[in-house]
Amino acid sequence: MELGAALFLSNYTTPYLMKRTTILLLLLTALWQSLGAQVQVPKPSDADFATSNVLAVYDGGLRIATICREYIVDSNLKEGVVADVLYLANEDGSTNYAFGYDLKEATHYSWDLEQNSCDRLYVDMEYEGLFISQTLTVSYAKLANARTATLQPLLLTDQRGDETTSYGIVKIGAQLWMRENLATLRWRDGSKITTGLSKSQWWSTEEAAVCYYNNDLNLLASHGALYNFFAVIDSRGLAPEGWTVPSDDAWHSMIHYVDPKGFEPNPDLLDRESEHAGLLLKSTEGWRVPPVPDEGAVLKQGNNLTGFNARPMGSTSQSNYMDYSAEGYQAYFWTSSIYEKSALFRRFFWDEDIANRWFESKNYGYSVRCVQPATKVEIVPSAPQVITGVQLETNLDTKTPFMIRAVSKSGEIVVTDASGAKHTFTVDKRIDQLMGGVGTLVSLPASEHNDKLTISGDLIYLDLSGQEITSCRVGEANLLQALILNNNKLTQLTLPTLPDLRLLYVHSNRLKSVFLGAQPQLTELVLMTNLLSKVDLSQLPALKHLGVAMNQITELDLTHNVALQALDCQVNMLRELHIAHLTQLKELHCSKNKITTLPVADLTQLEKLYCADNKLKTLDISKLNNLTEINCSNNELSTLDLKGKKALTELYAFTNQFSQLDLSEAKALETISIGDNQLSQLALVDMGHLESLSAPFNTLSQLTLTDCPNLGAVSVFANRLASISLANCPKLTILEINNNRFTDPLPLVESLPTHPDLQDNAGYIVFLNSNEYGDFPEGNVKSDAFITAANKKGWVVLNGETPLTTHISEVTPAAMGQIISTDHEGCYEIVGANPALWQVYTAEGLLVATSRQAHADNVIDLTQQPHGVYLVRLIAHDGSQQSYRIVR
Known part of the structure; x- marks a missing residue:
């Protein structure tokens, strides 16, 4: 076997040979667990956001991430929620705000920082906390030996001469804002801004000036200062270093982000800019009714969901500039933008939820908030040196x-x-x-x-x-065929042309950019589990196998990669995938994106198609008769043409909108998973290879399952079945039919195969399941005759995990000890008992291990099994049983 093919099979494709649709996430968890020391991020309730809505996350003295308590507005739903979101650190200690991780649930946030928009991405994984590895990889799965990170409020510290002021920060969309009013009396260089002007001087000056409430410095920090517009635009710099007084466009962008539904899109419109932004930006207290309110006006405090905390500090008054006119009633904030001979500002009112855009004389004194764009720092490598x-x-x-x-x-x-x-x-x-x-x-x-x-x-x-x-720099290496840099801390990689390079693996790093150049012989490229938003593949004409899964890629240009045979781009941010020209493609893994159309109709060489968790409404596979595996689950499909699919062995199509599926020509099927659809009838006859059928949560009233000699497990609970014929299915061991309409199950028992006994070689019928599906309609009716008949044929009838016996509705056997984890991952020990037999089943009911196969009577070895949930049955010498669940 040539070098490229050998390494590709051993390091890249093997996980996809497993038969569980969740295997990719489980493998990812295992990868995280293998990376060494881990850091657990404290729960949001432990974080102190009192002084700032932005916290720095430290592992020892190293800053590894930033947490923001922010108002997230999904660009699709256009509705907002408050979330605690973690953003990973860049190599230079700055923050990558392009991709965030929710601290309360398994959810990602993908940002378009230029458009100031966010997409919310739900992850199909149980949330056990948030963990960060040494390579800045994030996991929602609980990891052993994780130390706890420390959190510290991130403040804007503004030092000007002998004056130092700290401000809390809040992230709103793609911007970072001060959440307090500017309170400095100095320019950025430390020199003093003019203050103490008389009334006539204040209203006639064309120079920068500042004043503060009641001329009391003790109130400066709480109220902030009021500046005229000349101070806002003065070249000496009013804003702190690296920050700016927001332009009219910056305010416009922020208000549009927080209130997309109530936003007025006309950029030239004055007055009412938004219907609801004021509610979201105003403080929750401090607003009061003026002495002479308008008739019918009602006090409206803000809810401050954005964290901006706009407080009603008013403005200078022409009657007495030292008074804060409208203090308690209105909040005014300068922009840095001019409108004709006046200047633009934003205003919020005591009795309205709107945001108001208006203009006034440059001599007014208004509050100032400063802003900084939350941009992603791109690390661009310097020109390569000759090395x-x-x-x-x-x-x-x-x-x-x-x-x-x-x-x-x-x-x-x-x-x-x-x-x-x-x-x-x-x-x-x-x-x-x-x-x-x-x-x-x-x-x-x-x-x-x-x-x-x-x-x-x-x-x-x-x-x-x-x-x-x-850092890795490659010089002249004309003989190099394979370069492997997995599990390191690279943030960027630049390669010269390596004329004989066949294989390049750089998965599980921190890559934000790769410059691959021309690699004429490269056939294997794996860049999985990085931070890439794009990758240039235009000079890789020989590429056959490409792995870019688990990045942040929004577009993938494969125009020049016509030799591709395997493509893995799952868990990215792709909306489109242009692959119609890839006629040699045999494997495609594009699950967990946002793809709406998938042009695979003419890819007749395709053998494995994994496109689950997208937004597909149609999928044309009518000509793909070489398919052996397909997973199109969690889409919006209503039809799937399976005619001529004689090679198909695995079908995963759950959670779609199928009302019918014709499987009559797919005789090679071994696994069928089609639950959570709208199927009313299903016929599976003479399926000689079929091992398991999972079709719960449909509307099945007719099911034919006959002449399936290898069928071992059937799960059709939560349907409308009153009968099933299972004739000539001699290997059937697990049958889940709870929450159906079996009022007379005796004919069902007659069609079942006979098992030798109720201990070592029993079959199991889950007939009721009141614990797990107590809220779901249960139409099955058990009887002593049914249970007796089933027992005589070697079948145990269950309510969930509990055996049903005659005259007694449920039996809870005495405990037979306990099962504990050993030091060896994947191995478990039975302590406090010596059962006659133990058996291990998958969640789908497949028997995967027994004590008769074990090397030690009381050690359960699941190291060769995929991660997931397993059922362990301990059977005592007197025939009593105890069940346990193991989550591997």
């Missing part, structure tokens, strides 16, 4: 050795450390001579000089995985 070998920078602990695998043509490589010391190693010369792994393992002893290393030699293969690498 030799592979130059690395690492964050390896001084007690940790540097370990790699390598192959070189001469059989020798040289590693030069930061001190200049050279270390020579003998390595394999040829890849096809290796046994038990690729490349010779090379270990450089732990040293403080391992932070900068150069690897030279006529390299053919180089695996640098898991070495805390922060």
